[in-house]
Amino acid sequence: MAGDEPIVAGMAGRYATALFELAREAGTLDTVIRDLARFEAMLADNPDLMRLVRSAVFSAEEQTRAITAVLTKAKIEGIAANFLRLVAANRRLFAVRDMLRAFREMVAAHKGEVAAVVTVAEPLAETHRAEIKAALDGVTGKNVQVDVKVDPAIIGGLVVKVGSRMVDGSLRTKLNAIKHAMKEVG
Template sequence: MAEEKSIVSGVSGRYATALFELAQGSGQLDAVEADLSRFTALLAESEDLTRLVRSPVFAADDQVRAVTAVLQAAGIGGLVANFIKVAAGNRRLFAVPAMIADFRRLAAAHRGETAAEVTSAEPLSASAEAALKDALKAKLGKDVTLSSKVDPSLIGGLVVKVGSRMVDTSLRTKLNSLKIAMKEVG
């Protein structure tokens, strides 16, 4: 367990570790991961929810009331609902996305997996995601859990982060490199 804890740090790491230990101790690891994924999807879909989570202008009580209503409407209860409400009550709602990312790292390490963050210009198809997982597994020798983000400014290609390593094959980076090379020539 000490090795798993060392992969996260700071406020988000402490909260994620506490949730991980509660989920593992109660045998709810998979259910907690599923609820956290649903909350992450809600954040991605709703600008209003994102504003509520990120904005410091809302009082803690207002954040707790609002997030409680959102969680109930989404059918998210138990450990995850309590976790998010505690974070809101402690004025840490802004850190929940980082807490979720840290929780995922802990859960992946527990399963013997490596977590990878993938950013693409467009959402990855299921076959592209599977091919990327296979390629990363062949390179790293471990199963890989992907968390995907979309950033249209990449134009094309991928940015893959595994731990402290990053591979950037985006067209944006290649075009910027070409632009710099052209300035040096001219």
């Protein structure tokens, strides 16, 4: 079904597609995805690295040197390292997060996986997480990778987002619906 294919457009999509094709042909998809996940975690944890990625003030040479040092320290090598150095050399680091997101979507589609975000009011026991995964696998007919977020503001229940579809079974939403219904009656 055409609607299930990830849509990659623009510059980030072109870079992600090139990376995906190269990693697939080399048989290193799992290694590349793991290395890039480590790089993304470093981005999230290091404000200076994030500033380097976002800023247009640094020259291509400065960005390439800095990225090379980061990759060496993190022991990220091969296709992932070459890709990140190329992105820096081409002054495209500002879009690297979009490139990596598009790449992850292509890998997931290639593997027949679907990502789901499940928001709950409090942390789930592993048995409940497994039950939710099994239910989503059954509904979608695919291998669903479940990312659980905790948001106490939903009070109870859960909100499930798979692709562009969302089901909101939170207690907060139900209470708001009752509140609006009561206003209409009164």
